[in-house]
Amino acid sequence: MNTGVIISGLGHGLLILWLLFGGWFSRPEEAEFTTTEVSILSETEFLALTAPARAPSIVNEAPDVPAPNTELAALPPVPSDARPTPAPQPDQPTPPNPEDEPDVSRLTPAPPKEVADDLPDLPIPPAPEESANLIPDIGAPRPVARVAPTPSPAPTPELDRAPEVSKAPKPSEDAAEQLPEDKDAAPEEAAPEIVTEAEVTQKQGTAPASSIRPTARPARVAARPEPKPEQKPAPAPEPVSPPRDALADALAEALSGSGDAPTGPPLTFGERDALRVAVSRCWNVGSASTEALQTTVVVGVEMTPDGKPVQGSLRLISHSGGSEASARQMFEFARRAILRCGASGFDLPKEKYGRWRDIEMTFNPEKMRIR
Amino acid sequence: MLRTVLLALALASPFTVPTAFAQDGPLRIEIDEGVIEPLPFAAPTFIAETPRAAALAEEITRIVAADLAGTGLFREIPMAAHIGRITSFDSPVQYADWRAINAQALVTGAVNTDGTNITVKFRLFDVFSNAPLGDGLQFGGTTASLRRVAHKVADQVYSRITGEGGYFDSRVVYVAESGPKNARQKRLAVMDYDGANTSYLTDAASIVLAPRFSPAGDRVLYTSYETGFPRIYALNLNQMTRRALDDQPGTMTFAPRFAPDGNTVVFSLSQGGNTDIYSLNLANGSRQRLTSGASIDTAPSFSPDGRFIVYESDQSGSQQLYIMPAGGGEGRRISFGKGRYGTPVWSPRGDQIAFTKQYQGRFHIGVMRTDGSEERLLTASFLDEGPTWSPNGRVIMFTRETAGAGGAPALYSVDITGRNLRRVSTVGAGSDPAWSPLLP
Known part of the structure; x- marks a missing residue:
């Protein structure tokens, strides 16, 4: 009888002790949670996101790159060769667009539409300063800057790559016939554009860059009357003043204090x-x-x-x-x-x-x- | 628990402190404590514009400086300490020289005379503001009125700095006493506020008491015992004529005082052992009884606006202060402190009442507001009594008598702050002072 009671008592005691202190000796495995923010995009939105990256670049380039265009015009075949790389991505719209000089002309009108789709409230494209400050990762504007200055000097560096690209044409057999004529020029063009497109697509894939914009901009738009943004896109100088109203002024007040006088913390x-x-x-x-x-x-x-x-x-x-x-x-x-x-x-x-x-x-x- | 509270406070402090010091706009601070000390001023000897004016300029300068320093509100910086020199009345002031000796006010002047008349002009400068304080002024008079001219200058300086009227160009009538205590001779005397230019209005043939100036300063009321009983007389200072007021047999009249209009006199009339307050119209001689009852009501004094009278009465069993309408009526007691209150005098400003208080064998001169609040005792001695206000209501003059067989009364003055108690220079002993208004 006693034995049973003792055994039972010991058993219960051990059980209680285990419940109380068991957890001390075994570190509970913490489930690692990885969270990723997912945004659902419709196909049109996705296209819109992919396109806008080009759009701004082209918009800015358009005025600056007339000269390269002429060169590009002289080398229609190259772009067709270059496509093979984007080809793996089954983009249906892309095949019909390229191949001709019109590429540039088509792209220029495109941006307004795409931008309008993505960010109807944001005539912001002209505001380079803000975007640079707030979203340094944005790939879209940078290619513009790169392409704009490079086009003229570009030919020489691309000449190096040209042979490589020319080797690549393996897949396309038809192009082989034309290659011998335009070897030098064709690869040069293809290289810079391809690179930019690749970067753009990759960065678009990292959506966060584009997702940041909408959060910041709506606030600014709300701060201002709506009509202003519509008027602003027309005049170029505006991009400078509006952002300062919202950001620069606030930061200036917070950081610099009043006027030119040095203001430290309040007097003790x-x-x-x-x-x-x-x-x-x-x-x-x-x-x-x-x-x-x-x-x-x-x-x-x-x-x-x-x-x-x-x-x-x-x-x-x-x-x-x-x-x-x-x-x-x-x-x-x-x-x-x-x-x-x-x-x-x-x-x-x-x-x-x-x-x-x-x-x-x-x-x-x-x-x-x-x- | 305590630890929790401390922790909470510690955590809260970093957030609350910046809030307290949060600054929006200009820095704001509050100064609620200052210093109370005489304002240092410099009064270099006035420029003598003619050789014969040199002595007069010297004397006038000394009078002006003494007037200001005598208030206790100003302190003269000795001339020996002056760095700057005023060589011309119109030459620009070198403020730095006066700042160096910490003179906050600078009085410069010039005196001219033809032997009979004098003209005195002066300027006052705020040294630390590098600017004159008001415009320059010029006074003229005869050489005999030199002191008055100097007092006028001092009044202007005083007024410009303090913001209230001066009191230097005024006179004091009092009872000049002489002889031993048991055979004291009393005469009415009048002098400048500072004791100069004393002259006597009555002889020593009879005892005189409680002289009072008229609002215009041209007449004096006083009580004389020349008939064997106290009787009120009015003395015209210009014509040096006098007349008895309310001369009725079987009565005693005393403690007279003018109403602000100068046409009415209030006084005490004792008849059949009862003392009440009456008013007398000097124009038509009509008399009106203002108090009634078995109590002793006396020492009436009008408010500056002439609407009320403050007086002393023992109707409550002890001597206390009461206020009643000028036309008579029920008195309202205003003194409730311990001791006995008497000889109330309404301030020229109308906001305070000076009185004599007797408590525990000592006498005090004090002031209280007209509702009896904020009583302050300014003096204490064996015997202080009979306060009178300076024309600007800033200073009180009174009688102080020393104890003992050889004791004698003297005039003293004290600022209503209780500071600057000083004896007034008189020719011999004096008592019962009454201050005149500012002279025209």
């Missing part, structure tokens, strides 16, 4: 108290009338960077508790105090000049009254 209690004590020492109301001692005045003063009051800046801002005459009198006492003790400069932190350049001092004689 000790710094403010030191100023208060300094002025108090010279605030002599011994000769003030009893009525004047009923009057509180607020005096404004502008300070020089070396902590001295600007004499002409002293002004009576407001008063309470007395007549105009007594306020005037108390202002004189206050002014005398500020000028007298500030003659050699108040001990104020120069690095915070912006904080104390303008001071409003309230002189409250309540404690100084006759009681």
